[in-house]
Amino acid sequence: MAEVLVIGATSMVGSDFVQHGGFACAALGRRDPRALGLAVERFDSVDLEDPLALHRRIVQAPEPAIVNFAAITDVDGVEAERPVDLGAAAGPAWRVNALAPAYLAHGAGEGKRQFVQVSTDFVFDGEAGPYDETASRSPFSPRVSWYGWTKGEGERRTLVILPPSAIVRIAYPFRADFPSKLDFARRLLQRYREGSLPPLYTDQQISPTWIPDVTAAVGAVIRQRFSGLLHVASPDLTTPYEFASALIGESVGHRVDLPQGALGTGAPPAHRAPRPLKGGLRSVRAAGLGLRPTSWQEGIRQLLRISGGRS
Template sequence: MKTILVTGSNGLLGQKITEKVLAEGRVSLVATAKGINRYKSTGGYKYAEMDILDFEQVRSVIERYNPDAIIHTAAMTNVDTSEANKELCYTLNVTATENLVSLCAEKNIHFIHLSTDFIFDGENGPYREDDEANPLSYYGETKLLAEMAVKSSHAKWAIFRTILVYGITSDMSRSNIVLWAKGALEKGLPVNVVNDQYRMPTLAEDLAEACILAVEKNASGIYHISGKNYMSIAEIVRKVADYWSLNQSFITEINSATLNQSAKRPIKTGFVLAKAIKDLDYKPHSFEEGLAVLDRQMKKVSSI
């Protein structure tokens, strides 16, 4: 059985990988994050505190556990925060990746790097893996630079680009578009959403499964991993309202030009998933199926 080390294990994707490993036992897990472990259960896997900005600590943890693969989920992902804190964003997204992949090359560790649809400018989506990148934001720029560092390394690597990941953690602390829309509409708050930006939202469980498949199948190269439905942000929010029978009169559709966001977003991304489906046997949920997964999990959490 292979051993995987996950960076950023306290995040949504990190917790979903932990959940999947504990439920299915297909790989052994070393979960790592900055600070204490926030996952609900501590049994069945190992946890190590690891700050990806502390190179010596990173080296020490990797040498202690000697994983077969590293799944690198840790990053600065808030697009506007990245624009405002460029130095920290670069260090987290680029320098930390360079350090990790150099250690993987040195120690013959399979490196699986999480990237984003924001490396594209949104002019010609949905995108294939070999389409030309042209990021509009500093966040997108750093993720593209990280990809370049991975591709130019001597490590065995795979890059997984993804889009608008949604899901819930056991403590419900991590928000995303689905939880934000549901929470606001339940409280009767006004929800302003753009109707001219298009995405393919990704269920966190689907992305976690793809990461484990990458390890099992020794994936190499770039893969596009997302949900299967291509929708505007406004459509996403209306589908959330439909699923939970919430009042759509609180939803106001707006144009991107009316937003005063510091970082520019691509208009139409989305992915062609054929390569992941063929090579990895990737089977994404539909958006409605993803909402049903969340609904079951929320009911389980509220009943505890």
């Protein structure tokens, strides 16, 4: 029998856990992770938008720990699903990000299993970051993206239904390789090579997460039976402009002049979701689990070392 049931094993973040987490994993989801070359002991097909099927699969699964990496992560795309009235919340992001974690937590609780939900710094509006684990999630407002709100609702429902659950929040995750999807760091490198870099914000505060740290953190959460909120992100803050300058500069071996822009405090342009301006996570509890999140500068060095600059 596998040790961990992974939901979202095909995701950019979850696939690293399946590959390098050190657990025998089973997977539940839409796409078979074996098609991506990921080794899992069992795969069961389910759409997270189908609560009955999801519940059935979860109560039948024998694994003692369940980790949910799955989400609809197209932050700008799902903004179109934002309802005027919260009572009318519907749509795929609502069902996958807010409701599915609740069904998973419920099923995990019925079987007395451990449940870990992966979440995001976008639950905060970016008025007063960086945020540690004691900070309250921001209220619903035009400054919180619909993606961030649905993820926050997934967190809240999880903790109401199964209080011993763990919520692992991460921010701007990046890794050295994952052909199925570019993270923000590898997208910056690609756009630089194509000559299509957009203006990069000099005023947005972020704390990028090196994805292998998420794998280590989720592993520690499971082994040490941690419950509650845990932040995993670079201890140093940066901006998209500073991060891109360091990444691309190290990649090409000389200083580069990149286009600058500002996120500002006004409403986002049409078809763009709001993003936290003064965002970022402070990982205060990580040390208690024996974790030391990687700085964004070290993450860049590791990315370029592992990928040989090919990312």
